Amino acid sequence: MISGKRRMATAGSLLGIGLAVTLFAVPAGPEPGTSRHLEAAVRIVREALVAREGYGLLKELCDLGPRLSASAGLERAIGWARGRMEKLNLDRVWLQPVTVQAWERGGPAEAVIEDRAGAVRLSVAALGNSVGTPEAGISGEVLEVGSIEELRRRGAEARSKIVFFNAPIDGGVRLTDESYDRVVVNRMSGPDAAAEAGAAAVLIRSLTTARDDHPRTGVLKYRSKAAPIPAAALSPRAADALAAALERQPRSRLRLRLPCRPLPDRTSHNLIGEIRGREKPEEVIVVAAHLDSWDLAPGAHDDGGGCLQALEVLSLLKRLGLAPKRTIRCVLYADEENGSLGARAYAAFASGSGETHLAAMESDRGVFEPRGFSLTGSEAVLAKVRAWQPLLAPAGIDWVRPGDGGTADVSYITNARAILGLLNDSQTYMDLHHSALDVYEAVNPRAMELGAAAMAILAHVVSEEGL
Ligand SMILES: [Zn+2]
Structure with a gap:
């Protein structure tokens, strides 16, 4: 107009x-x-x-x-x-x-769903400042949540798992940068909240209005006394694929490898x-x-x-x-x-x-x-x-x-x-x-x-x- x-x-x-x-x-x-x-x-x-x-x-x-x-x-x-x-x-x-x-990112990240249907490779990128995984990667069950509040409520379920924040940004309002501001807390502080619950790693759904296979990176902040855990963003399609896999098989396992590392x-x-x-x-x-x-x-x-x-x-x-x-x-x-x-x-x-x-x-x-x-x-x-x-x-x-x-x-x-x-x-x-x-x-x-x-x-x- x-x-x-x-x-x-x-x-x-x-x-x-x-x-x-x-x-x-x-x-x-x-x-x-x-x-x-x-x-x-x-x-x-x-x-x-x-x-x-x-x-x-x-x-x-x-x-x-x-x-x-x-x-x-x-x-x-x-x-x-x-x-x-x-x-x-x-x-x-x-x-x-x-x-x-x-x-430094250190090379491409890997995230693979490993369930009875076979291995499904997901498009993923480490979040900025994330610690890396061990060379061989980590493997664990996944806890899907919509927010840090939900993670806190279900904290006991998170131990040793990979916490998956599956919260899209609201595309239903005109100013999408305002929608972004409302969910960016999952990326910034979700890794700390998951570490405090004893989780092994964090995945977040990319903060985007797109529906493609590109992951969106961005900074995270480690402020907790808990030891930092690795964190990465899944592309929107990868997040949908993981959510669908968890619906089919709630105990699906995911293997995650992030070669990134903080430097002096x-x-x-x-x-x-x-x-x-x-x-x-x-x-x-x-x-x-x-x-x-x-x-x-x-x-x-x-x-x-x-x-x-x-x-x-x-x-x-x-x-x-x-x-x-x-x-x-x-x-x-x-x-x-x-x-x-x-x-x-x-x-x-x-x-x-x-x-x-x-x-x-x-x-x-x-x-x-x-x-x-x-x-x-x-x-x-x-x-x-x-x-x-x-x-x-x-x-x-x-x-x-x-x-x-x-x-x-x-x-x-x-x-x-x-x-x-x-x-x-x-x-x-x-x-x-x-x-x-x-x-x-x-x-x-x-x-x-x-x-x-x-x-x-x-x-x-x-x-x-x-x-
Ligand atoms: Zn900027």
Whole structure:
């Protein structure tokens, strides 16, 4: 469905700046500068859509391969992105050291149902940070549960078994990333809960709306005093096959082999580049994404595209000669997927830097057609950013709402006046997320460029007007 506002935005982009100014006039008492900002907004959108610079660079980034935190692949990508920042002739480019957890998959995982019908091999992938199984694998009966609460109720049945969390994400609501948020606890904390019940290992149904044979990885957290147990994700079809086998033969056995292992911590880096403010350089606007990805694909949506959008903000302002009044800083985080350690490192820097962080915005919800911004901040800040929505409409932004969606990294910057998340029409995001399908070819160039333009417009306006 296309809203009236969206139709106007499209028409404005096509018909040029003069007509756009008429279409997007702020309804009640436009402030001085509004038409100037709108003119800049329309130029930003046009340049992003026509040049597609960020999309072209996403290909280069994805061609480097996956970027697992603490891996050689991530270090290669940091070096590449640093070179891109240097080509932009920014005022400052630097690396911020971050101590990160390291982990390696070690090769393909194996899960095989062994029952009277014979052996059935299942599509499976270890969860990030999981300990491995012994070389020969483990074998055990399976306890299927729908939630951690059910596991706790049936704890006595779990001893020495493989606990199977078979909880699909709810595909019946429009925003599947919200459905994901409701069941991700099974992946994060299910392994601990199962270890406390004396289980031998954990399998979870992949957190996805797809019905295919790709497993979806993602991080788990060992926080319990119980010894950590191995954990892996089954593809949706594999989860269905296992559930059907258990229905036929409740005492079916499963053999699981995971060659993964945690490694000692390593030093990695957040990559930071900025255009210094021409009048108030100590006031900072952050545009951000995370450069690390999972290791099953190059993470084009999560979050390579977000990184190129954040970098594109600086590039667009440079290309259009929009020298900012306040400093605009691009932060590409080293480690979101595996523990948000990059986010903590930048936040510690931000709280001791003596600068004022006006706004910190992030793109980490896939690079789909932009819809709005979530905002955490005071009522006054929310009202001010909302009043700028007509300036964001040329990039497809229909709303600014209170909330913290899409701000996994920047939400750690506790002294920022506004924490903003770019939210998109992510209908297919949970089909691709954390799987081998998250590749460059899955990105729509115009959607990605519109997201970059939305961030660039907002960064430009905050830079000019303050917050
Ligand atoms: Zn992400």
